[in-house]
Amino acid sequence: MSTTPAVGINVQTLRADFPILATTVYGKPLIYLDNANTSQKPRRVIEVIDMYYRTMNSNVHRGNYFLSQQVTLAVESVRRKVQKFINAAEEREIIFVRGTTEAINLVATSFGEYSVREGDEIIISAMEHHSNIVPWQMLCARRGATLRVIPITDAGEVCLEDYERLLSGRTKLVAITHISNTLGTINPVQHIIRRAHDYGAVVLVDGAQAAPHMAIDVQALDADFYAFSGHKVFGPTGIGVLYGKARLLEAMPPYHGGGAMIDSVTFEKTTYNVLPFKFEAGTPHVEGIIGLGAALDYVQSVGLDAISEYEHDLLCYATDALQSLDGMRIIGTAPEKASVISFMLAGSSGEIHPHDVGTILDNEGIAIRTGHHCTQPLMRRFGVPATCRVSLAMYNTREEIDMLVRALRKVQTLFS
Ligand code: 7TS
Numbered sequence: 001m002s003t004t005p006a007v008g009i010n011v012q013t014l015r016a017d018f019p020i021l022a023t024t025v026y027g028k029p030l031i032y033l034d035n036a037n038t039s040q041k042p043r044r045v046i047e048v049i050d051m052y053y054r055t056m057n058s059n060v061h062r063g064n065y066f067l068s069q070q071v072t073l074a075v076e077s078v079r080r081k082v083q084k085f086i087n088a089a090e091e092r093e094i095i096f097v098r099g100t101t102e103a104i105n106l107v108a109t110s111f112g113e114y115s116v117r118e119g120d121e122i123i124i125s126a127m128e129h130h131s132n133i134v135p136w137q138m139l140c141a142r143r144g145a146t147l148r149v150i151p152i153t154d155a156g157e158v159c160l161e162d163y164e165r166l167l168s169g170r171t172k173l174v175a176i177t178h179i180s181n182t183l184g185t186i187n188p189v190q191h192i193i194r195r196a197h198d199y200g201a202v203v204l205v206d207g208a209q210a211a212p213h214m215a216i217d218v219q220a221l222d223a224d225f226y227a228f229s230g231h232k233v234f235g236p237t238g239i240g241v242l243y244g245k246a247r248l249l250e251a252m253p254p255y256h257g258g259g260a261m262i263d264s265v266t267f268e269k270t271t272y273n274v275l276p277f278k279f280e281a282g283t284p285h286v287e288g289i290i291g292l293g294a295a296l297d298y299v300q301s302v303g304l305d306a307i308s309e310y311e312h313d314l315l316c317y318a319t320d321a322l323q324s325l326d327g328m329r330i331i332g333t334a335p336e337k338a339s340v341i342s343f344m345l346a347g348s349s350g351e352i353h354p355h356d357v358g359t360i361l362d363n364e365g366i367a368i369r370t371g372h373h374c375t376q377p378l379m380r381r382f383g384v385p386a387t388c389r390v391s392l393a394m395y396n397t398r399e400e401i402d403m404l405v406r407a408l409r410k411v412q413t414l415f416s
Contacts, residue, residue, distance in 0.1 A: 008303065008305070008306030008307075008309050008310050009302055009303075009306050009307065009310050009394060011310070011394075011395060011396075011397055014302065014394060014395055015395045015397075017042040017043055017044070017298070018040045018041065018042055018043070018395055019043060019046070020032070020040050020041070021040060021395060024365065025362075025365045025367075026363060026365060028364060028365030029365055030365055030367070031364075031365055031366040031367065031400045031403055031404065032367050032393075032396075033366060033367060033368045033390045033391060033392065033396065033400070033404065034367045034368055034369045034389075034391060035212070035232075035339070035391045035392060035393035035396075036181045036209055036232070036339070036340055036369070036373075036389065036391035037369050037391070038231045038232060038237070039212055039231070039232055039233065039234050039393050040234070040393070040395070041234055041235070041236070041291075041295070042234055042294075042295070042298045044294045044297070044298055045234060045235060045236065045291045045294045045295050045298065047294075048290055048291055048293075048294040049236065049287045049290065049291045052074075052286070052287045052290050052291075053287065056070055056071055056074065057071075058070075058071050059071070059283055059286070060072050060075050060283070060284060060286055061075075061260060061277075062259075062260070071286060074289075074290055074293070075096075075284070075286060075289050075290070076091075077293065078289050078290065078292060078293035078296075079091050079094045079096070079276070081293050081296050081297070082094045082241050082243075082292070082296065085216070085296050085300070086207075086211075086216045086217070086218045086226060086241075086243055087216070087217040087218060087219050087220070088218055088219070088243050089219060089246075090246055091276075092246060092249075092274070092275035092276050093243055093244055093245065093246050093249065093275070093276070094241060094242075094243060094276060095241070095242040095243075095244065095249070095275075095276045095279045095280060096239065096240075096241065096276075096280060096284050096285070096289055097227075097239075097240050097241065097242050097279075098238055098239065098240055098285070099208075099229040099230070099231070099237075099238070099239070099240035100129075100131055100206060100207075100208040100227045100228055100229045100240055101131040101229075101240075102240065102242075103225075103227035103228075103240055103241065103242035104131055104132055104135050104175070104204065104206065104227055105135045105255075106242055106255045106279065107135075107204050107225050107227075107242070107244070108135035108136055108138065108139045109135075109139070109255055110252040110253055110254070110255045110279075111173065111202070111225075111248065111252055112139040112142070112143060113252075113253055114251055114252045114253060115172055115173075115202075116139060116143045116145050116172050116173070117143060117144075117145070118143060118144035118145065119144065119145070119146075119170060120143070120145040120146075120170055120171075120172040121145060121146045121147075121148050121166075121168070121170045121171050121172065122136045122139065122140060122145060122146070122147050122148070122171075122172060122173050122174075122175065123147075123148045123149075123150060123163070123166050123167070123171055123173070123174045123175070123196075123201075124136055124147065124148075124149055124150070124174075124175045124176065125149065125150040125152065125158050125176055125177070125187070126149050126150065126151050126152045126158075126377060126378060126381055127152055127156065127158070127177060127180040127182065127183060127185065127375065127378050128175070128176075128177055128206070128375070128377075128378075129177065129181055129206065129208070129373075129374050129375055130374040130375070130376070131206070131208075131374070132175050132176075132177060132204075132206045133377070136173075136175060145172070146170075148166045148171075149377075150162055150163045150166060150176075151381075152378075152381060155332075155333045155334050155335075156180065156183035156184075156185045156331070156332040156333065156334050157185055157187075157334045157336075158176075158185075158187055158188075158192075160188070160191070163192065163195065164195065167195060167196065167198075167199050167201070168199065169199060169200070171196065171199050171200075171201040172201055172202070173201055173202050173203070173204065174192060174193075174196040174201055174202075174203045174204070175203070175204045175206065176189060176192055176203065176204075176205060176206065177205075177206040177208075177209065178205050178206065178207045178209065178210035178216075179209035179210045179213065179214075179338050179339075179340075180209070180332065180340070180375075180378075181208065181209045181340065181373055181374070181375065181391075182331075182332065182340070182342050182373045182375045182378055182387070182389065183331065183332025183334065183337075183340065183342060183378070184315075184332050184334070184337040184338055184339060184340030184341065184342075184391075185332060185334040185336065185337060186210075186214075186334075186336040186337060186338050188336075189203075189205050189221055189223070190220070190221050190222070193205075193221055193222050193223060193224075194222070197222065202224035202225070202248065203223055203224050203225070204223075204224065204225040204226075204227065205221065205223045205225070205226045205227070206227055207226050207227055207228040208227065208228055208229050208232055209232070209338070209339075209340070210228070210338075211228035211229075211232065211233045212232050212233045212234065212299070212307075212393065213304075213307065213308060213311060213338045213339050214304060214307075214308050214338065215304040215305060215308070218243050223243070224244065224245050224248055225242065225243065225244045225245075225248075226241075226242075226243040227240065227241065227242050227243070228240060228241055230288060230291070230292040230295065233292075233295055233296070233299060234295040234298060234299060235288070235291050235292040235294070235295030235296070236285075236287070236288045236291040236292065236295075237288070238285050238288050239285045239288030239289055239291070239292050241292075242279070246275060249275050249276075249278075249279065250275060254272055254278050254279060254281070255279055255281075256279075256281035256282065257270075257281055258281035258282045259281065259282055259283075260273065260277055260280055260281060260282065260283075261273050261277055261278050261279065261280060261281040302394060307394045308338075310394060311338065311339050311392055311393075311394060312338070314392055314396060314397075314398065314401070315337060315338065315339055315341070315392060317398055317401060318341060318390065318392065318401045318404075319341060321401050321402065321404075321405045322341060322343060322390075322404075322405065322408075324405070325345070325405065325408055325409065325412070326346075326412075327345055327346030327347060327348075327351075327412060328343060328344075328345060328346075328408075329343060329344045329345075329346070330342070330343045331343060331344065331382050331384065331387055339391055339392045339393070340389065340390070340391045340392075341389070341390045341391075342373075342387040342388070342389045343387060343388050343389075343390075344384060344387060344388070345357055345388065345408060345411065345412065346412075347411070347412045347413075347414075347415030347416045348412075348415075348416040349415060349416060352411060352412075352415045353386070354370035354371070354386040354387055354388045355370050355371075355386065356411070356415070357370060357388045357408070357411050358370035358388060360407070360410065360411045360414065361404070361407050361408075361411070364403070364407040364410070366403065366404055366407055368388055368389060368390050368391075368404075369388075369389045369391070370386055370387070370388050370389070371386050371387075372385070372386055373387070373389055390404065
């Protein structure tokens with residue numbers, strides 16, 4: 001049943017680069033299908049972090065001795081890699097942050113202070129992760145602004161007619177996910193951005209789920225802000241990226257105060273450093289940045305177009321295989337999808353709670369995520385408390401999907 005497809009990447013060679021994929025759980029080979037949560041790390045990311053502590057460790061941007069200069073060069077070379085990775089126009093538009101969550105909070109706080117006033121409106125969609133909801137709610141509460149939500153269809157697509165109705169001269173910012181972490185829907189962000197710009201609003205794209213799966217070009221999208229997390233793109237935790245157009249970042253006030261973000265400090269007045277340092281107070285996650293650089297090199301050596309093609313094929317295979325099960329209900333059936341399948345499973349005596357499904361799969365060595373996936377409003381939209389979620393990466397295989405389906409049949413027999 002499961003012949004490996006003849007597309008772009010050699011999955012077995014690639015799997016050998018990820019040490020954790022050779023481990024077992026409960027004596028069974030690990031089948032890791034929770035990549036939307038965090039992805040596994042290739043050897044070169046693990047090794048570069050080890051190398052950093054063995055041979056380079058020192059602080060960045062603040063020593064005139066050899067080690068510190070080496071680290072500064074390494075960190076700034078990763079900034080250039082990130083710039084190329086998302087095709088930003090300038091290096092100074094790349095801000096290192098802890099992850100997508102911090103990137104969004106930075107924009108909500110700083111852009112909010114710069115631009116959002118009482119009576120203004122912020123638009124998000126009904127499929128956002130809590131990270132792209134709560135910071136905007138907090139901003140609206142601080143500034144007396146209003147949060148508007150684009151509804152989604154039963155298939156899990158944003159309703160573009162409703163979006164048109166929500167846009168107005170009051171719209172200050174639109175915050176939208178590029179790919180939904182729960183439904184897998186790929187949103188038409190280019191169109192969403194163009195329409196927002198017609199009203200003079202700026203757009204933040206939450207790219208947490210897009211960065212590992214597709215080539216990103218912030219200039220082609222004309223995104224004003226773009227955020228992603230290192231740990232979902234095969235890099236370390238605790239490091240992420242905020243891209244912002246230089247003209248906006250220049251105008252915005254700093255987010256955190258402290259070392260490195262200043263030009264001069266007196267007790268009467270402080271002036272701030274240039275971009276990107278104005279937004280990078282304190283000692284950054286140096287080994288995280290260096291590990292992120294290795295991760296981006298790795299992803300680019302595989303090739304994002306090859307990854308997208310391979311994963312699309314695997315997604316279709318997995319969707320068909322799951323749909324072959326009686327009692328399978330897939331939540332999120334948009335035609336444009338990437339790498340995520342959320343579902344509810346029923347046995348002969350009714351729907352099985354996702355947590356039970358997850359626990360039984362775990363005993364088989366299969367890791368999926370069950371729960372609300374930090375999208376509680378989306379769960380309410382679909383009338384479910386939780387779903388089972390399979391999320392794929394470039395190292396997953398058809399054989400693993402076959403094992404998943406076999407294990408789900410076993411779950412059904414246990415609940416019949
Ligand atoms: N936005 C989206 C679309 C996400 O999927 C996530 C994390 C975040 C923001 C937050 O990223 P962080 O790195 O700052 O935590 N998503 C998930 C998930 O789907 N399962 O666990 C975490």
